[in-house]
Amino acid sequence: MKAFEPVNIAGISFRNRIIRSGTYEGMCDENGYPGNDYYQFYENLASAGAGGIITGFAYISGEGRAMQPAQAGIDSHDKIAGLRTLTSRIHRHGCPVILQIAHAGRQTVSRVTGMPVRGCSSKRSVYFRSKPVPFTTREVHDVINKFAEAAAYARAAGFDGVQVHAAHGYLVHQFLQPGINNREDEFGIDPQTGIGSQFLEAVISSVRQRCGNDFPVFVKISGGEHFETIIRVLDRIRVDGIEVSYGTMDFPFNIFRGEVPVDLILAKNPFFATQNPVVKFMNRTIIDQWFRPQQIPFSSAYNVSFARNAKSITGIPVFVVGGFRKPGDIEDVLTSGDADLVSLSRPFVAEPDIVLKMKNDRNYQSLCRNCNYCAVMCDSGKPTKCYQT
Numbered sequence: 001m002k003a004f005e006p007v008n009i010a011g012i013s014f015r016n017r018i019i020r021s022g023t024y025e026g027m028c029d030e031n032g033y034p035g036n037d038y039y040q041f042y043e044n045l046a047s048a049g050a051g052g053i054i055t056g057f058a059y060i061s062g063e064g065r066a067m068q069p070a071q072a073g074i075d076s077h078d079k080i081a082g083l084r085t086l087t088s089r090i091h092r093h094g095c096p097v098i099l100q101i102a103h104a105g106r107q108t109v110s111r112v113t114g115m116p117v118r119g120c121s122s123k124r125s126v127y128f129r130s131k132p133v134p135f136t137t138r139e140v141h142d143v144i145n146k147f148a149e150a151a152a153y154a155r156a157a158g159f160d161g162v163q164v165h166a167a168h169g170y171l172v173h174q175f176l177q178p179g180i181n182n183r184e185d186e187f188g189i190d191p192q193t194g195i196g197s198q199f200l201e202a203v204i205s206s207v208r209q210r211c212g213n214d215f216p217v218f219v220k221i222s223g224g225e226h227f228e229t230i231i232r233v234l235d236r237i238r239v240d241g242i243e244v245s246y247g248t249m250d251f252p253f254n255i256f257r258g259e260v261p262v263d264l265i266l267a268k269n270p271f272f273a274t275q276n277p278v279v280k281f282m283n284r285t286i287i288d289q290w291f292r293p294q295q296i297p298f299s300s301a302y303n304v305s306f307a308r309n310a311k312s313i314t315g316i317p318v319f320v321v322g323g324f325r326k327p328g329d330i331e332d333v334l335t336s337g338d339a340d341l342v343s344l345s346r347p348f349v350a351e352p353d354i355v356l357k358m359k360n361d362r363n364y365q366s367l368c369r370n371c372n373y374c375a376v377m378c379d380s381g382k383p384t385k386c387y388q389t
């Protein structure tokens with residue numbers, strides 16, 4: 001099967017074409033430093049057959065931290081040593097590893113970052129609610145520089161490449177969207193293309209300048225509005241690979257589809273959990289009346305149409321993530337040429353050895369039932385794990 005054939009992309013030898021997609025781990029200390037749980041977790045994944053690993057998002061600067069308190073950081077030189085331990089423990093098993101680098105922008109809370117929430121504009125996110133303070137032009141240049149520095153630290157720590165998180169409504173994605181980006185400086189919306197790609201382009205170019213052209217740079221983007229225009233930009237600036245996901249954290253259950261576990265959200269989610277029965281009733285109503293109607297139901301391989309579209313525009317390798325639960329679905333997308341690699345998140349949460357299981361049984365069905373407990377619990381400060389298996 002093509003799924004289990006190795007493939008070389010930008011000099012990285014992926015052992016097979018089933019990749020672990022970026023998934024927040026919740027295993028670092030409050031300053032973003034990894035420890036043994038984090039190393040062991042990744043060593044288990046690497047030893048259990050994944051073709052390659054993309055880490056959970058790591059923040060490039062203090063104000064760019066996400067709301068999850070145990071997120072990894074790649075914001076200072078002294079993070080290199082711990083991450084070098086990580087990469088050597090993963091490489092021991094012949095598995096490549098890419099660090100996902102991210103800035104949360106408006107999708108965070110001051111309570112965790114200890115700083116004001118920042119964004120490309122002052123427009124609020126539906127879910128995070130805080131009004132962001134827009135970056136000045138000079139500050140935007142500083143953030144670009146922080147991305148380049150983070151990539152250089154990643155290279156020094158032995159990562160095989162970096163993936164710039166430009167999906168799910170985080171800062172790079174905020175700049176891209178005309179509904180959010182109302183800037184009037186050089187980072188605003190380009191009237192020719194209708195998107196704000198200058199920030200993304202500057203991030204990639206400064207990473208290239210700092211790390212050299214031989215250090216692979218991948219980008220994760222969301223299907224949805226302006227998708228084709230974004231692909232054309234990535235094609236023009238020649239990134240090394242594009243991972244296709246979906247949506248923003250305004251409606252998180254459209255990124256990871258399936259159940260909306262309302263009782264768990266009302267008990268654990270920092271924005272919705274409350275002891276007050278009246279507020280609880282109101283929050284339940286908000287979820288039922290506002291979030292649920294906008295929810296797209298789960299279907300297998302749910303981002304493939306976007307990947308196919310990307311492949312029709314660019315020759316850059318395309319990864320697709322979202323709803324892959326059976327070897328047959330993975331094989332179909334690879335043999336039809338709709339994507340070059342497939343990536344999985346929740347199935348690896350449920351079973352770190354899912355690739356070995358799929359290899360041994362071509363009819364294997366992931367134990368992941370899309371209950372989304374893992375997704376809800378990761379916002380509540382707990383390590384990411386499967387709460388059902």
Ligand SMILES: Cc1cc2nc3c(=O)[nH]c(=O)nc-3n(C[C@H](O)[C@H](O)[C@H](O)COP(=O)(O)O)c2cc1C
Binds near residue numbers: 024345
């Ligand atoms: C618990 C959890 C944590 C996640 N963390 C990240 C992350 O750090 N970076 C990222 O790009 N996507 C993250 N995602 C999204 C996944 O990478 C993926 O796009 C989505 O879950 C759909 O794929 P799946 O059906 O294989 O789970 C996360 C998803 C879950 C459920």
